[in-house]
Amino acid sequence: MKIEIKxxxxxxxxxxxxxxxxxxxxxxxxSIILKSEEVSGDLIEVAKNAAxxxxxxxxxxxx
Numbered sequence: 060m061k062i063e064i065k066x067x068x069x070x071x072x073x074x075x076x077x078x079x080x081x082x083x084x085x086x087x088x089x090s091i092i093l094k095s096e097e098v099s100g101d102l103i104e105v106a107k108n109a110a111x112x113x114x115x116x117x118x119x120x121x122x
Contacts, residue, residue, distance in 0.1 A: 060098045061121045062106050064091055068117040078109045 062081065064074075070091055074082040080102065083092045098106040098120075110118040 060103055060106065061096055062093060062098050062109075063096065063119050063121070064093065065117045065119060067115065069115055071114055073112065073114055074109055074118060077112060078105055081106060081109055 068091055070084070070089060072084050072091075074091060075084045081094055081098070083094060084090075085092050106118075106120055110116075110120050
């Protein structure tokens with residue numbers, strides 16, 4: 060499964076706070092960085108939760 064952050068992300072940091080295993084907030088560039096674009100194993104459920112919990116639905120998953 061692939062995970063991506065859409066351009067309309069407002070960089071609120073909620074994803075990093077809740078799911079630090081998937082996301083990192085890069086303060087110098089003011090952007091959310093994916094730790095990996097490929098999600099597998101036990102992180103699939105975490106990624107689904109992250110997409111569901113995103114404040115503006117900027118996190119998308121693809122098979």
